[in-house]
Amino acid sequence: MAVEHSFPDSAARNAKGLFETEKMSLSMGPSHPSTHGVLRLQMELDGEIVTKADPVIGYLHRGDEKIAENMTYNQFVPYTDRLDYLAPLANNMAYAIAVEKLAKLEVPARCQAIRVITAEMARISAHLLGLGAFGIDVGAWTVFLYSFTEREKLYKLFEELTGARFTTSYSRIGGVARDVPPGWNDRVLAFCDQFLPLLEEILDLLTRNKIFTDRTAGVGVISKEDAIAYGLTGPNLRASGVPLDLRKDKPYSGYEKYDFDVPIGSNGDGYDRYLVRGEEMRQSVRIIRQAIAQFPEGKWYAEDARRIIAPPKDKILTSMEELIQNFMIVTEGPQMPAGEVYFEAENPKGALGFYIVSKGGGVPWRLKIRAPSFCNLSILPKVCVGAMVSDVVSILGSLDFVMGECDR
Amino acid sequence: MPTALDAIAALKGKWVGVKDRASLDHPAINVPAADLLAVLGSLKADHGFDMLTDVSGVDWAIGTSPRFSVVYHVFSTTGHEYVRVSVDCADDAKPQVPSAAGLWPGADWHEREAFDMFGITFAGHPDLRRILMWDGYPYHPLRKDFPLAGIETELPDAEVTAETKVGAIAAPMMGGPFVASSGELNMTDAEPRAKDESWTERRPKPDA
Numbered sequence: 001m002a003v004e005h006s007f008p009d010s011a012a013r014n015a016k017g018l019f020e021t022e023k024m025s026l027s028m029g030p031s032h033p034s035t036h037g038v039l040r041l042q043m044e045l046d047g048e049i050v051t052k053a054d055p056v057i058g059y060l061h062r063g064d065e066k067i068a069e070n071m072t073y074n075q076f077v078p079y080t081d082r083l084d085y086l087a088p089l090a091n092n093m094a095y096a097i098a099v100e101k102l103a104k105l106e107v108p109a110r111c112q113a114i115r116v117i118t119a120e121m122a123r124i125s126a127h128l129l130g131l132g133a134f135g136i137d138v139g140a141w142t143v144f145l146y147s148f149t150e151r152e153k154l155y156k157l158f159e160e161l162t163g164a165r166f167t168t169s170y171s172r173i174g175g176v177a178r179d180v181p182p183g184w185n186d187r188v189l190a191f192c193d194q195f196l197p198l199l200e201e202i203l204d205l206l207t208r209n210k211i212f213t214d215r216t217a218g219v220g221v222i223s224k225e226d227a228i229a230y231g232l233t234g235p236n237l238r239a240s241g242v243p244l245d246l247r248k249d250k251p252y253s254g255y256e257k258y259d260f261d262v263p264i265g266s267n268g269d270g271y272d273r274y275l276v277r278g279e280e281m282r283q284s285v286r287i288i289r290q291a292i293a294q295f296p297e298g299k300w301y302a303e304d305a306r307r308i309i310a311p312p313k314d315k316i317l318t319s320m321e322e323l324i325q326n327f328m329i330v331t332e333g334p335q336m337p338a339g340e341v342y343f344e345a346e347n348p349k350g351a352l353g354f355y356i357v358s359k360g361g362g363v364p365w366r367l368k369i370r371a372p373s374f375c376n377l378s379i380l381p382k383v384c385v386g387a388m389v390s391d392v393v394s395i396l397g398s399l400d401f402v403m404g405e406c407d408r
Numbered sequence: 409m410p411t412a413l414d415a416i417a418a419l420k421g422k423w424v425g426v427k428d429r430a431s432l433d434h435p436a437i438n439v440p441a442a443d444l445l446a447v448l449g450s451l452k453a454d455h456g457f458d459m460l461t462d463v464s465g466v467d468w469a470i471g472t473s474p475r476f477s478v479v480y481h482v483f484s485t486t487g488h489e490y491v492r493v494s495v496d497c498a499d500d501a502k503p504q505v506p507s508a509a510g511l512w513p514g515a516d517w518h519e520r521e522a523f524d525m526f527g528i529t530f531a532g533h534p535d536l537r538r539i540l541m542w543d544g545y546p547y548h549p550l551r552k553d554f555p556l557a558g559i560e561t562e563l564p565d566a567e568v569t570a571e572t573k574v575g576a577i578a579a580p581m582m583g584g585p586f587v588a589s590s591g592e593l594n595m596t597d598a599e600p601r602a603k604d605e606s607w608t609e610r611r612p613k614p615d616a
Contacts, residue, residue, distance in 0.1 A: 057539060057540065058538075058539060058540035058541060058542070061540040061541065063549060065525070065550060066549055066550055066554075066556060067556070069550075070556045101432070101433055102432060104432070226513075228458050228459050228485055229512050229513050229514060230512075230513055230514040231459055231460055231461055231512070231514035233461075242485060244485050244488075249488040250488055337432075339430065339431070339432040340430075340431060340432060340436075340479075340492075341431075341432050341433045342433065342434060342462070342481050342490060342492060343433070344461065351461065353461060353462055353481070355462060355464050355479065355481065357466055366464070366466050366467070368462065368464035368479075370461060370462040370464075370481075374517065374521075375461075375514060375517070377517075378513075378514055378516065378517040379514075382513070407540060408540075
């Protein structure tokens with residue numbers, strides 16, 4: 001494959017008969033610090049220039065879709081934690097909404113608001129890690145230390161709400177597991193207040209950092225057309241200048257009630273992807289503040305959906321009807337009509353989609369997970385060609401993928 | 409602004425094989441395999457459905473015909489609508505549909521996944537090989553006749569298998585989670601927990 005680039009490369013010199021060269025093949029990963037997990041890139045190099053890149057994925061394949069076909073809808077919630085394990089709350093919500101669409105079930109406004117707040121906190125947490133790891137990839141260690149301190153504060157709040165820091169399993173089909181604890185919203189607001197100045201500090205470490213801009217600006221450029229053709233979503237798509245955000249364009253869970261901006265990039269390079277993520281965190285704080293300011297009263301689960309959601313624990317232990325209801329839901333699963341739905345939510349990494357085929361009953365017949373990282377990585381063979389090996393590290397960092405979701 | 413329903417009406421006028429498909433949310437159509445690329449191409453070029461978000465194989469159960477389908481979800485980044493396009497594979501033993509990788513390069517990986525998981529081949533695909541399982545893996549795990557516990561196979565690296573005498577061991581199902589499949593058994597009948605006891609560690613597995 002002929003590669004157009006301006007470097008006085010070995011191929012040109014070889015053509016003049018100066019010396020003999022041959023292409024080298026390099027396998028990067030699956031255990032490599034810049035591959036953020038277990039991605040392997042099988043590359044063909046001409047000197048330092050990548051002439052071919054073939055991502056090898058599947059090292060983290062657990063067969064989630066097969067598992068989903070063999071258990072009830074609620075039992076699959078913990079598996080969704082482990083898709084994009086940097087934003088489990090957002091995955092929980094996307095999955096629950098997909099199944100609720102199947103059941104044509106509207107959850108109460110309070111449940112929607114809780115889900116929005118948690119999803120936006122998950123977005124901040126995921127982007128913080130994305131930026132920190134991206135910084136490390138291109139030699140800016142400090143960012144990681146700052147961003148991890150902030151993530152720790154978020155994890156404290158997650159733990160208080162869900163009982164777990166990491167694998168939250170917070171959603172139920174038809175609601176969330178429990179209401180927010182007293183005073184939790186205020187602590188979230190307090191987090192937001194101290195987070196914004198710190199975010200500026202973190203971003204200042206990178207935005208005008210000469211080394212960072214040299215390593216990212218103009219590197220891994222993805223055109224608008226390519227981004228759409230390869231099915232890129234999320235910040236990677238918006239950095240290429242496509243103003244698509246499902247929270248705005250296909251609102252779910254009450255996102256239409258909140259006022260926020262969708263940042264888009266103009267060059268589609270690694271630097272733009274960084275800028276978009278930085279701005280998204282500011283917008284997430286805006287959404288959280290609005291959601292808490294207009295936090296609705298009411299139930300945090302769809303009370304009337306008695307064949308879908310289990311009643312609260314205190315009622316199970318004291319009343320026969322509720323005990324039976326709980327027993328049926330635990331053993332038979334939430335009862336769904338036959339049919340098929342496809343729902344995508346705007347997750348930190350992009351559009352996380354669930355395609356559910358139901359034949360009725362409590363178990364899906366087929367559950368396909370459309371993982372944003374899977375689609376985002378499929379552009380690698382195109383975007384890596386012509387880059388230097390060290391640029392590949394920068395490109396991987398800027399795409400911000402999670403293999404848990406890619407391999408499923 | 410033309411909507412997805414207008415697009416489908418136009419498609420139905422142009423190709424008689426295009427039929428409405430039952431759906432709980434987005435507009436959906438069934439398309440014969442022969443017309444698939446023309447219909448997808450028209451959705452992309454004439455109706456603004458410029459993004460292929462998902463390609464999914466479906467196994468409609470052992471013994472049904474057609475047994476396999478491929479379901480495409482296309483999205484319009486300007487109109488913000490989805491259309492579901494489903495195509496049945498005519499041959500149940502060797503399911504095949506044409507590849508959409510020429511229309512969307514992003515279809516490449518999705519189709520490799522459907523091939524890997526269901527054994528559906530995509531005619532005209534530039535590089536159809538497994539993507540999640542390793543090359544040389546003998547099964548298609550999302551087919552309904554593949555057991556949840558898995559089937560013991562050799563590890564991808566033959567040298568490791570020869571040295572350690574260890575293959576990829578099927579998951580032990582005793583004490584596992586509830587195991588039942590939609591439509592086959594209800595949860596009560598599916599107890600004890602292993603779906604098929606012949607696959608547990610206590611009894612030898614039948615030949616693959």
